[in-house]
Structure formats: C-alpha cells, structure tokens
Amino acid sequence: xxxxxxxxxxxxxxxxxxxxxxxxxxxxxxxxxxxxxxxxxxxxxxxxxxxxxxxxxxxxxxxxxxxxxxxxxxxxxxxxxxxxxxxxxxxxxxxxxxxxxxxxxxxxxxxxxxxxxxxxxxxxxxxxxxxxxxxxxxxxxxxxxxxxxxxxxxxxxxxxxxxxxxxxxxxxxxxxxxxxx
Numbered sequence: 508x509x510x511x512x513x514x515x516x517x518x519x520x521x522x523x524x525x526x527x528x529x530x531x532x533x534x535x536x537x538x539x540x541x542x543x544x545x546x547x548x549x550x551x552x553x554x555x556x557x558x559x560x561x562x563x564x565x566x567x568x569x570x571x572x573x574x575x576x577x578x579x580x581x582x583x584x585x586x587x588x589x590x591x592x593x594x595x596x597x598x599x600x601x602x603x604x605x606x607x608x609x610x611x612x613x614x615x616x617x618x619x620x621x622x623x624x625x626x627x628x629x630x631x632x633x634x635x636x637x638x639x640x641x642x643x644x645x646x647x648x649x650x651x652x653x654x655x656x657x658x659x660x661x662x663x664x665x666x667x668x669x670x671x672x673x674x675x676x677x678x679x680x681x682x683x684x685x686x687x688x
Contacts, residue, residue, distance in 0.1 A: 516564035527670035536632035543639025544662035558612030
C-alpha cells in the first residue's frame with residue numbers, strides 16, 4: 508500500500524502544480540488526515556508510516572519544482588503551519604514541535620524532514636492540497652479557486668485542490684492582465 512500512497516500523492520501534486528501553474532518559489536500548503544487515508548474517521552487512526560510516504564512524495568515533487576511546502580497541523584495546534592524558514596523570512600515563528608496526536612503525523616514528518624523547519628500560525632499559499640477534508644482554506648492567498656483533480660483520492664481519503672489568483676479591483680473601467688491568472 509505504501510507505494511500506492513506515494514504514487515497517488517505524487518500524481519495529485521503534479522496535477523495540481525500543472526493546473527495551478529506553480530513556479531519556483533511558490534508555496535504549496537497541504538493538509539492531511541492519515542486516518543482518512545486509511546479509511547478511518549479523521550483524528551482516530553494517525554499513521555506515521557502513511558505520513559512518511561505522503562511527505563516523501565510531496566518533498567520529492569517540491570524539490571524538483573523548487574517550490575516550498577507548508578504542512579498544516581491539526582486542530583489541536585490551531586492548524587499552525589510547518590514549513591522551511593526560507594519560505595517565510597518575515598513571519599513571527601511560534602514554538603511548537605508537532606507530534607502524531609498533537610499536530611498530526613504529516614506535520615511531524617515535515618518538522619523532522621525539513622532542513623530548517625519553522626512553525627508559524629499562518630501562511631498565504633499559492634495553491635493547496637487537502638487530503639481527507641482538513642480545511643486548508645485559511646492558509647491560501649485571496650482569491651482561492653477550486654481545482655477539480657482527476658487524482659482525487661489518496662488511499663480512502665478524498666483529495667481537493669485549490670489555486671489562487673489576484674483580486675480583480677477597479678470595477679467596469681479597469682483593464683485586467685489575464686495572462687497573470
């Protein structure tokens with residue numbers, strides 16, 4: 508099953524990256540319930556092994572595309588974010604080290620796997636992957652746009668995607684640069 512989890516995660520990340528037009532330096536936020544991936548109710552069956560495969564797939568993709576990963580913690584840490592310090596050079600860090608039952612298994616792997624991890628209360632990501640309905644929307648830039656993924660499951664969990672775009676401002680007289688969307 509581990510190889511399947513890696514492949515499904517990698518496929519979802521690649522698809523979203525392509526559809527969202529992610530570029531080097533962009534931030535991809537990921538929320539994940541390993542319980543849901545394993546077919547259990549969110550928060551009831553945390554799996555460090557499953558998280559390890561998901562993290563490895565995401566990290567491989569992020570390194571290849573030169574983007575930053577931002578991993579959302581669970582509600583017990585108020586959905587804080589674990590990311591590389593270089594992704595948020597001006598953010599105010601918070602002091603917490605996620606654990607499988609307080610932060611989540613994926614955030615725990617991220618904290619151990621990033622070269623210079625930092626926890627922050629919020630981030631404004633360019634795109635996001637939600638594995639198991641973990642509610643990542645609070646960490647996306649305005650304006651979030653849903654992305655329908657063909658790769659919409661990892662294990663037993665539903666996967667949703669989002670990209671962001673700049674706000675349209677100025678009303679009927681404004682001219683917009685649609686190439687930036």
